[in-house]
Amino acid sequence: MKLTSVLSLGLLCLALLAPGHARADSGKTAYPAPVRALKANGIDIRGTMPAPDGFKGFIGEYRGQPMPVYLLPDGKHTVVGNLFDADGKDLTRDAFADRASAGIDKNAWSKLAKADWISEGAKHAKRTVYVFTDTECPYCHRLWNAIRPQVKNGEVQVRYLLVAVIKPQSLPRAASVLDAADPIKAFARNERDFRDSPIKLAATIPPATRAKIAANVELMNTFGIDGTPGIVYKDEQGRIHSLSGMPPESGIKAIFGP
Numbered sequence: 001m002k003l004t005s006v007l008s009l010g011l012l013c014l015a016l017l018a019p020g021h022a023r024a025d026s027g028k029t030a031y032p033a034p035v036r037a038l039k040a041n042g043i044d045i046r047g048t049m050p051a052p053d054g055f056k057g058f059i060g061e062y063r064g065q066p067m068p069v070y071l072l073p074d075g076k077h078t079v080v081g082n083l084f085d086a087d088g089k090d091l092t093r094d095a096f097a098d099r100a101s102a103g104i105d106k107n108a109w110s111k112l113a114k115a116d117w118i119s120e121g122a123k124h125a126k127r128t129v130y131v132f133t134d135t136e137c138p139y140c141h142r143l144w145n146a147i148r149p150q151v152k153n154g155e156v157q158v159r160y161l162l163v164a165v166i167k168p169q170s171l172p173r174a175a176s177v178l179d180a181a182d183p184i185k186a187f188a189r190n191e192r193d194f195r196d197s198p199i200k201l202a203a204t205i206p207p208a209t210r211a212k213i214a215a216n217v218e219l220m221n222t223f224g225i226d227g228t229p230g231i232v233y234k235d236e237q238g239r240i241h242s243l244s245g246m247p248p249e250s251g252i253k254a255i256f257g258p
Contacts, residue, residue: 112161115216134164136173146249235254
């Protein structure tokens with residue numbers, strides 16, 4: 001069967017405006033390297049979908065917009081868009097519609113609720129947003145600063161899951177935050193004085209604390225997030241979305257509130 005592809009040029013051009021994020025140096029993912037590389041252009045991978053023989057299909061998302069992604073048979077290149085056969089039949093439409101509408105597994109949201117997070121904001125806020133964050137991540141720091149208005153006005157409760165993927169000091173500083181008498185206050189102190197953090201590196205890390213941080217990294221990987229900050233949220237229709245990196249101002253308002 002001969003196939004042709006139609007690339008979504010508009011989306012690819014928009015991808016040049018990719019949000020900043022810090023790449024994770026550790027952690028495993030099931031996606032091939034060329035597919036993971038799309039994240040550098042702002043395309044997050046939500047899952048897989050059926051594809052013609054030789055191809056591998058994925059559900060991508062760019063700023064909340066789902067899109068089909070294919071890994072070509074050579075295993076080295078990807079295309080974004082629909083595949084058509086020699087007769088002009090769309091081989092993507094049905095498979096993409098089925099998987100894209102399914103969204104992220106609802107069980108994943110339940111796993112987040114049961115994870116080890118620290119929170120700020122109103123307890124019964126209209127929105128709940130999960131953020132995978134590294135104490136050494138400059139983009140996480142920028143996000144923390146950017147959402148001060150939404151946190152203060154009670155619009156959102158932000159639940160931070162600390163991970164250690166950026167620098168060697170990520171793990172001992174995250175441990176110090178989690179084992180502090182008031183973890184969210186320690187976290188805020190680190191963010192307020194990010195360039196010269198008053199939070200000292202833990203000399204020893206209790207196994208239980210190490211396990212919590214490792215579990216957060218594993219959970220981050222299940223959402224296909226390969227850098228920090230990693231954000232998981234529900235839209236107004238209750239659909240679950242995940243993305244890597246610092247969103248633009250419009251994205252922050254859409255996710256965290258006006």
